[in-house]
Amino acid sequence: MNSAPPAVAIQTNGLTRVYGNLIALGGLTLTVHQGDLFGFIGSNGAGKTTTLRILATFLVPSAGSAVVFGHDVVRDADAVRHIIGYMPDFFGVYKDMEVTEYLDFFGACYRIPATQREKTVADVLELVGLTEKRGTLIGALSRGMQQRLGLARVLIHDPKLLLLDEPASGLDPRARIEMMAILQELQRMGKTIIISSHILSELQTLCNRVAIIEKGKLIYSGPVQGAQQQISDSAVFWVRIRGDHQGAAKCLAAHADIVGTEYVEDRLKVTLSSHEVDPSFIPELLIQGGFRLVEFYEDEVGLEKVFMHVTKGETQ
Numbered sequence: 001m002n003s004a005p006p007a008v009a010i011q012t013n014g015l016t017r018v019y020g021n022l023i024a025l026g027g028l029t030l031t032v033h034q035g036d037l038f039g040f041i042g043s044n045g046a047g048k049t050t051t052l053r054i055l056a057t058f059l060v061p062s063a064g065s066a067v068v069f070g071h072d073v074v075r076d077a078d079a080v081r082h083i084i085g086y087m088p089d090f091f092g093v094y095k096d097m098e099v100t101e102y103l104d105f106f107g108a109c110y111r112i113p114a115t116q117r118e119k120t121v122a123d124v125l126e127l128v129g130l131t132e133k134r135g136t137l138i139g140a141l142s143r144g145m146q147q148r149l150g151l152a153r154v155l156i157h158d159p160k161l162l163l164l165d166e167p168a169s170g171l172d173p174r175a176r177i178e179m180m181a182i183l184q185e186l187q188r189m190g191k192t193i194i195i196s197s198h199i200l201s202e203l204q205t206l207c208n209r210v211a212i213i214e215k216g217k218l219i220y221s222g223p224v225q226g227a228q229q230q231i232s233d234s235a236v237f238w239v240r241i242r243g244d245h246q247g248a249a250k251c252l253a254a255h256a257d258i259v260g261t262e263y264v265e266d267r268l269k270v271t272l273s274s275h276e277v278d279p280s281f282i283p284e285l286l287i288q289g290g291f292r293l294v295e296f297y298e299d300e301v302g303l304e305k306v307f308m309h310v311t312k313g314e315t316q
């Protein structure tokens with residue numbers, strides 16, 4: 001039995017934004033499903049922030065439409081604001097406020113009753129790992145902690161959709177990994193998340209789907225793996241055996257679906273004629289040939305490589 005397809009969280013159609021002669025966003029048509037942790041990738045000036053600001057109702061599109069959980073971002077902006085949490089790329093914090101005071105203030109802005117606010121604030125602080133800093137002045141928090149506080153702020157009204165514009169920028173590697181772990185936790189809680197970033201290698205493992213844009217145009221949208229397949233016609237696998245790699249290479253090279261074998265460091269790189277070929281014959285062939293197989297895995301084309309391949313590095 002097929003399960004129902006996931007609900008659509010965001011649907012844009014021909015979304016366009018112009019500034020004078022500049023087309024910042026040129027007809028973006030994009031679908032994000034409920035529960036996605038969606039990576040939004042593009043070089044500087046590609047149109048990421050423009051798109052996120054339109055979805056967050058802070059910027060009106062010049063043409064086209066965007067619908068968030070059934071609400072149009074222009075006609076139904078108020079309804080959209082209630083169900084989204086938007087973390088801009090740069091946000092001011094009130095340095096002389098205490099952490100709890102700051103979150104309580106935003107809770108009040110969202111009209112969360114005073115009786116509930118204490119618990120809500122405690123919950124979001126727990127989620128972002130700032131409980132111990134609840135009484136600290138914001139000015140005395142490190143950059144990574146301020147960033148986490150920014151995330152706590154957009155969670156205060158329990159939004160269904162998070163729009164995060166480079167939330168990990170400027171963070172050290174540990175803080176970035178912690179931020180990614182929080183995002184995964186939020187996804188598990190059922191939130192839909194869009195994250196824009198330049199940190200491609202991190203998005204590769206974090207996101208289930210990605211979109212790549214350049215100069216305001218969509219270049220790719222779909223699973224990370226699909227982006228990888230798009231850049232090469234042939235599938236590459238790696239084989240490590242105990243013993244005679246040369247003999248194994250010979251054994252494999254005789255097969256019609258294998259177009260190349262190459263010995264690299266301590267293993268064999270095996271190239272198939274296409275992605276359509278079922279690779280399970282490779283280990284079978286080796287074992288039948290009496291070779292002792294230790295490792296067999298598909299080559300991972302890094303998202304970084306995909307990105308460099310599909311974009312021309314053009315900025316406007």
Ligand SMILES: Nc1ncnc2c1ncn2[C@@H]1O[C@H](COP(=O)(O)OP(=O)(O)OP(=O)(O)O)[C@@H](O)[C@H]1O
Pocket residue numbers: 019022023024042043044045046047048049050051089316
């Ligand atoms: N207020 C504005 N006035 C004029 N042009 C703008 C304005 N805001 C953005 N642009 C232009 O629109 C284009 C897209 O900008 P945007 O900020 O969406 O890119 P981005 O993908 O977020 O880039 P970055 O990675 O640098 O954050 C750029 O060419 C930018 O110069």
Ligand SMILES: [Mg+2]
Pocket residue numbers: 048049050089165
């Ligand atoms: Mg930006």
